[in-house]
Amino acid sequence: MALFPETMPRPEPDMDDAPYWEACARRQLRFQSCGVCGLLRHPPAPICGGCHSTEVTWVTAPAEAEVFSFTVIHHASHAAVADNLPYVVGLVTFPGLPGVKLVTNITDIVPSEVRIGMPLTLWWDDIGDGMYLPRFRPA
Amino acid sequence: MASSARAPHIVGVGQSAYTRWGGIQDRSQFRITAEAIVAAARDAGLPVSAIDGLTSFSNDSNEGPVMQAALGIPDLRWSAMVWGGGGGGSCGAVSLACAAIESGQAEVVVAYRGLCQGQGRRYGRAAPTRTHGSFIAPFGLFAPPQMLAMMVQRFMHLYPITQDHLAEVALSFRANANRNPLAVMGDRTLTKEQYLASRWIAEPLRLYDCCLETDGAAAVIITTAERARDLAQQRVEVLASAHGSGAGWSTGPLGSQNMPDDTYASTNNRRLAKELFASAGLTPADIDVAQIYDHFSGMVLMALEDFGFCGPGESGDFVAEGNIRHDGGKLPLNTSGGQLSEAYVHGVNLIIEGVRQMRDTSTAQVADASTCLVTGGLGVAPTSAILLGRN
Numbered sequence: 001m002a003l004f005p006e007t008m009p010r011p012e013p014d015m016d017d018a019p020y021w022e023a024c025a026r027r028q029l030r031f032q033s034c035g036v037c038g039l040l041r042h043p044p045a046p047i048c049g050g051c052h053s054t055e056v057t058w059v060t061a062p063a064e065a066e067v068f069s070f071t072v073i074h075h076a077s078h079a080a081v082a083d084n085l086p087y088v089v090g091l092v093t094f095p096g097l098p099g100v101k102l103v104t105n106i107t108d109i110v111p112s113e114v115r116i117g118m119p120l121t122l123w124w125d126d127i128g129d130g131m132y133l134p135r136f137r138p139a
Numbered sequence: 140m141a142s143s144a145r146a147p148h149i150v151g152v153g154q155s156a157y158t159r160w161g162g163i164q165d166r167s168q169f170r171i172t173a174e175a176i177v178a179a180a181r182d183a184g185l186p187v188s189a190i191d192g193l194t195s196f197s198n199d200s201n202e203g204p205v206m207q208a209a210l211g212i213p214d215l216r217w218s219a220m221v222w223g224g225g226g227g228g229s230c231g232a233v234s235l236a237c238a239a240i241e242s243g244q245a246e247v248v249v250a251y252r253g254l255c256q257g258q259g260r261r262y263g264r265a266a267p268t269r270t271h272g273s274f275i276a277p278f279g280l281f282a283p284p285q286m287l288a289m290m291v292q293r294f295m296h297l298y299p300i301t302q303d304h305l306a307e308v309a310l311s312f313r314a315n316a317n318r319n320p321l322a323v324m325g326d327r328t329l330t331k332e333q334y335l336a337s338r339w340i341a342e343p344l345r346l347y348d349c350c351l352e353t354d355g356a357a358a359v360i361i362t363t364a365e366r367a368r369d370l371a372q373q374r375v376e377v378l379a380s381a382h383g384s385g386a387g388w389s390t391g392p393l394g395s396q397n398m399p400d401d402t403y404a405s406t407n408n409r410r411l412a413k414e415l416f417a418s419a420g421l422t423p424a425d426i427d428v429a430q431i432y433d434h435f436s437g438m439v440l441m442a443l444e445d446f447g448f449c450g451p452g453e454s455g456d457f458v459a460e461g462n463i464r465h466d467g468g469k470l471p472l473n474t475s476g477g478q479l480s481e482a483y484v485h486g487v488n489l490i491i492e493g494v495r496q497m498r499d500t501s502t503a504q505v506a507d508a509s510t511c512l513v514t515g516g517l518g519v520a521p522t523s524a525i526l527l528g529r530n
C-alpha cells in the first residue's frame with residue numbers, strides 16, 4: 001500500500017525532467033549529469049550551468065543516503081495527507097553525488113527520532129499506474 | 140548619491156485596513172489596492188495623475204496597465220515586476236523603482252502589493268503549476284512553513300539556536316504589535332507559556348513562529364530628491380537598494396530545495412548585504428532600527444547573522460540579550476509587529492513601518508532613529524533589501 005492515498009499529487013513530467021520520472025517508473029533513481037564536464041544537477045535542467053553543454057548522461061544513485069535536513073509536518077496543507085499526520089519530509093544527500101539534494105519522505109521511524117546525518121536506505125513506493133517514488137527509511 | 144537631484148526618496152505611504160485571512164469580502168482585492176495607492180499619493184501630497192511608474196512583485200495580479208486606467212493615470216512611462224514568489228521581491232520592487240527614478244525613466248513610481256486570500260487561491264496552497272512542483276508535492280511538501288522549516292532545522296543543527304530564541308522573536312514582535320492599533324494582533328497579547336503550548340505546524344516551527352495570513356494592500360511612492368523637497372512629508376531617502384540571488388538557488392526552498400550546502404541554511408542575502416551596506420557607505424553598526432521579513436521566526440535569526448549584526452551562530456545569544464526589543468534593545472526589530480503580528484502584506488507593510496520610523500511616527504518609535512534596514516522575503520530567490528535614511 002502506498003504511503004499516501006490516491007488523491008496525493010503525482011509527478012507531472014515535463015520535457016526537461018521526463019527521463020528522471022521514466023527511470024523512477026523502472027525503480028531506478030538516476031540523476032542528471034553533464035555529458036561533457038560531468039557536473040551533476042538536480043532537478044534535471046536542459047543545459048549545464050558549468051560548460052553550457054546540452055549533452056546529458058544519467059548517473060545511478062547509491063541506495064544509501066543521509067539526512068541533510070527534515071521537517072515533521074503536523075498540519076495538513078492538502079486534504080490527501082490528513083490521515084498521515086504527522087509525517088516526515090526529508091532532504092537527503094548521497095555519497096559521491098555532490099550537488100544533489102533530494103526531497104523525499106523518511107518512513108518507518110518515530111518522527112521525533114529523525115536526526116540530521118542519519119543514514120538511510122532507499123525504498124520504492126508503488127503509487128499506481130506504473131509509477132514508483134523514491135522514499136527512505138533508516139539504514 | 141545623497142547630493143544628486145535624482146536620489147530616490149519615499150514620499151508617500153498608503154495602506155488598506157488589515158484583516159485576518161478572508162476578512163475582506165465586501166470589496167475586491169483590486170479595489171483595496173487602488174485605494175492604498177490613492178492613500179499613498181494623498182499622504183505624499185501628490186495628485187494620482189502625477190504617478191508615471193508602477194511596480195510590484197510576487198506575480199501580483201493587480202496588473203499595472205489595468206491599474207493605470209482605473210486610476211486615470213494619463214501617462215505610464217515605466218512598469219515592471221520582480222520575478223519570484225513570496226515576499227522576496229518586496230524591497231526589490233522599490234529597487235526597481237529607484238533604478239527608474241535615478242535613470243530618469245520615471246518621475247513618480249508607486250510600488251504596491253494587494254492580496255485578499257479569501258477571494259482567490261489561498262497563498263501557499265499546493266499548486267501543480269509551482270516550478271519544480273513534481274519534486275516536492277508528491278512527497279507532501281506543500282506550503283512555505285513546511286518548506287522553510289527544513290532550512291530552520293538545518294540552521295538549528297549547525298548553531299546553538301533553540302526554541303527559546305525563536306520564541307523571543309515571536310514575543311518581541313507581538314509586544315510591538317500591542318502598541319499598534321492597526322495591527323491585526325494589536326489587542327492580543329502573547330506569553331511564553333502560550334507560545335510553548337501552541338501547536339506544531341512543521342517542526343521546528345510552531346503556530347506563533349509563522350506569519351499571519353492577511354487580507355490587505357499597501358503602497359509606497361518613490362520620487363526624486365528634487366521633487367521630494369517640495370512635498371508634504373518628511374522625506375525618507377532610499378540610501379541603497381538591492382535584489383538578487385546567490386549561486387544555484389533557482390526556486391530555492393519553494394522548489395526542489397537544492398541550494399548549495401554552504402548557503403542552504405541562509406537567507407540568501409550574504410553577498411547582497413555586503414553590497415547594500417557598501418553602497419550606502421554604512422556598516423551594520425550604523426543601523427538604528429530594522430524591519431526584517433518575518434515570514435518565520437527562525438529566518439529573522441538567520442538574517443541577523445547574514446546582515447552582520449552578529450557573527451555566524453550568534454543570533455540566539457543576540458536576541459536572548461534583549462537586543463531586538465523596542466524597550467532598550469540596541470537593534471529594535473519589526474516595530475509595528477511585523478508579519479508575525481501586524482499583517483502579512485508580503486513585506487510592504489514592513490517598508491511602510493521603516494518609513495514611519497524615519498518620520499518619527501511609529502507607535503514603537505526608536506528615539507533619534509536615522510537609519511533603518513528593511514528586508515524583503517528571506518531565504519527565497521530573489522531576495523531583496525533597502526536602507527532608509529532620514530533626510
Ligand SMILES: [Zn+2]
Binds near residue numbers: 048
Ligand atoms: Zn558541463
